[in-house]
Amino acid sequence: MTDQDQTQGIPVPEGAAGLIDTEYSIGQDNVEGQLGPFGFDVHNPVFMISGLSIVAFVFYALALPEQANAVFGWLRPWLTSTFDWFFLGAANVFVAFCLFLIVSPWGAVRLGGKEATPDYTYIGWFAMLFAAGMGIGLMFFGVLEPVYHMAISQPLGVPSPIAADGSIIPENVEAAKRMGLAATIYHWGLHPWAIYAVVALALALFTFNKGLPLTIRSAFYPIFGERIWGWVGHVIDTLAVFATLFGLATSLGFGAQQANAGLEHVFGLPNNVTVQVLLITVITGIALVSVLRGLDGGVKVLSEINMGIAALLLVFVLLAGPTMIIFADFFAGLGAYVGSILPLSNPIGRADTDYMHGWTAFYWAWWISWSPFVGMFIARVSRGRTVREFIICVLLIPSLVCVLWMAVFGGVAIDQVLTDPTGSAVKTYVIDSYVPELSLFAMLEGLPLSSITSVIGVVLVIVFFVTSSDSGSLVIDTITAGGKVDAPLPQRVFWCTFEGAVAIVLLIGGGLGALQAMVISTGLPFTLVLLLMCWAIFKGLLSEAR
Amino acid sequence: MFSQIMVPVDLRHRDQMRKALDVAADLARQYSAPICYVGVTSPEPGELGHRPEEFATKLAEFGAAEGKRHGQDCTTQMVVAQDPTTEIDAKLSETVSEIGADLVVMATHMPNVTDYFWSSHGGALARHTRASVMLVRG
Numbered sequence: 001m002t003d004q005d006q007t008q009g010i011p012v013p014e015g016a017a018g019l020i021d022t023e024y025s026i027g028q029d030n031v032e033g034q035l036g037p038f039g040f041d042v043h044n045p046v047f048m049i050s051g052l053s054i055v056a057f058v059f060y061a062l063a064l065p066e067q068a069n070a071v072f073g074w075l076r077p078w079l080t081s082t083f084d085w086f087f088l089g090a091a092n093v094f095v096a097f098c099l100f101l102i103v104s105p106w107g108a109v110r111l112g113g114k115e116a117t118p119d120y121t122y123i124g125w126f127a128m129l130f131a132a133g134m135g136i137g138l139m140f141f142g143v144l145e146p147v148y149h150m151a152i153s154q155p156l157g158v159p160s161p162i163a164a165d166g167s168i169i170p171e172n173v174e175a176a177k178r179m180g181l182a183a184t185i186y187h188w189g190l191h192p193w194a195i196y197a198v199v200a201l202a203l204a205l206f207t208f209n210k211g212l213p214l215t216i217r218s219a220f221y222p223i224f225g226e227r228i229w230g231w232v233g234h235v236i237d238t239l240a241v242f243a244t245l246f247g248l249a250t251s252l253g254f255g256a257q258q259a260n261a262g263l264e265h266v267f268g269l270p271n272n273v274t275v276q277v278l279l280i281t282v283i284t285g286i287a288l289v290s291v292l293r294g295l296d297g298g299v300k301v302l303s304e305i306n307m308g309i310a311a312l313l314l315v316f317v318l319l320a321g322p323t324m325i326i327f328a329d330f331f332a333g334l335g336a337y338v339g340s341i342l343p344l345s346n347p348i349g350r351a352d353t354d355y356m357h358g359w360t361a362f363y364w365a366w367w368i369s370w371s372p373f374v375g376m377f378i379a380r381v382s383r384g385r386t387v388r389e390f391i392i393c394v395l396l397i398p399s400l401v402c403v404l405w406m407a408v409f410g411g412v413a414i415d416q417v418l419t420d421p422t423g424s425a426v427k428t429y430v431i432d433s434y435v436p437e438l439s440l441f442a443m444l445e446g447l448p449l450s451s452i453t454s455v456i457g458v459v460l461v462i463v464f465f466v467t468s469s470d471s472g473s474l475v476i477d478t479i480t481a482g483g484k485v486d487a488p489l490p491q492r493v494f495w496c497t498f499e500g501a502v503a504i505v506l507l508i509g510g511g512l513g514a515l516q517a518m519v520i521s522t523g524l525p526f527t528l529v530l531l532l533m534c535w536a537i538f539k540g541l542l543s544e545a546r
Numbered sequence: 547m548f549s550q551i552m553v554p555v556d557l558r559h560r561d562q563m564r565k566a567l568d569v570a571a572d573l574a575r576q577y578s579a580p581i582c583y584v585g586v587t588s589p590e591p592g593e594l595g596h597r598p599e600e601f602a603t604k605l606a607e608f609g610a611a612e613g614k615r616h617g618q619d620c621t622t623q624m625v626v627a628q629d630p631t632t633e634i635d636a637k638l639s640e641t642v643s644e645i646g647a648d649l650v651v652m653a654t655h656m657p658n659v660t661d662y663f664w665s666s667h668g669g670a671l672a673r674h675t676r677a678s679v680m681l682v683r684g
Contacts, residue, residue: 292632
């Protein structure tokens, strides 16, 4: 006799959508067992091929550093200049597709079935969205990019307000300020979030509504059918693991160098490999604790704390800086973004190729190479939202927050440069000599209480790395366990530690730059993958109850 | 002595639970206490079902088969956890209170070096609930 209370379960997806009727049962290709005292449950062959190919590429980068640097150092700019039209065009498709879904009848489809309720509050959800995929970038580029685009890269040919002798050219100031903010917001607004939203929506739809495992290959069921359980799926999942782990490890390596530069600037700490290895060890250690505490007890809590501190820093800079000018910058930047988005998105006949290839196409490849990781993480925490709510919350609101962040941090920095061109530390580190890792601290120096805010800045940089590292480890673990979210705990420990170890080895032996360039190169095949995902989402939504 | 027995089960490893299931049934008979089999799953599709309802059905079938085998009344309860790997101890503790269990019988592994870092689920239940906990080595 049983007494199963039906209200305890997750509501059944309703209507014609039903579940995809597949012969595949989750975990059927997994190998389960014990390695000494440690249990494991991994997908065969994705776990093994991912792990071995990562080790092989690390060896390649260490054994033949000059060749690796030459190959990947050439590959990245070649891709972003040759396939600029493809990256820019595809990103435009993603934005248009997301906006279409908001107004379409399929916006009413609920992820997880008609009766599903959200697993997380808005605050917890937003905190995890930012902390996983973009927080660290906002810290690094918030000051650097607006100033750089205003003064140096000249997007759409808008002239710099700073002459060669360092003097200000008054007639160029307003247009350059607006374009500096607009060109930055373009890289942190609708387009990157649309890239994440497409991947996240595809995975959430095919997992929560169609009943397929939470792994990248599932999104391709409408295209490849049962073949996704074979080598087509193995390749897609392996590529996702590969891009995610190297993306995280190389960012961690570079991040340690940046944090070390910040610590040297603020505290006078030595800037060397030993300190950087220590930083990676500390970051990995905290990420391990977070991973062991799990999604709710670790990742979510840390993300919320981090977003709280970031919001406080934002408010402080807003109030301590020229508040009214910042508000004016916010609206002027937003207006300029809206006004310039079409010409900035146009891949054809552009004269500002330094900006378009060096920044835009690079950024799109970067966001796309990160999208399997961030998208899958967003998918996992988005059950219970309607498609419309999902797109608005993943696309529009984060874009607005990024506009605000860039307007505040970039606006204050631009104001410092233009008000005091000879004494501005921002000008020294961004325009006169390119030391991007110090740009944030240089801006904070121009405000009161800089010794405190700089420490907060260093802490935020470190904790944002932790929140990327822990969520990335969860994602890699899920993919290499064939979509199982309840694989043994030691596997998470393995991936988190492996990521830190790869970062340390590449930091000591060299090869961070080469392998980061390689990760960004994976943006090209993934762009095609994302375009196919749009089609798969559309096909998947057609059979959903609205 | 006992009025409600809770038996946490992992349906993927039924063979390894046989001894614990039989012990629980013996105790249930001796004290005339009903058994509730508890299974934990995630909202995501898993190997025991594409959705939690499938998991619940399998758990119910399992409970019915055990009830028939031992000739006793039993119930089942599915618990959904966002991250079962790390939340299972907390979820099981909550379920002990929810169903009013005063005895938990569950299978457990032989102790090894990992127990120095994180305890078994049974160990965690003994630490965090008021129920008596009987761990049965497989």
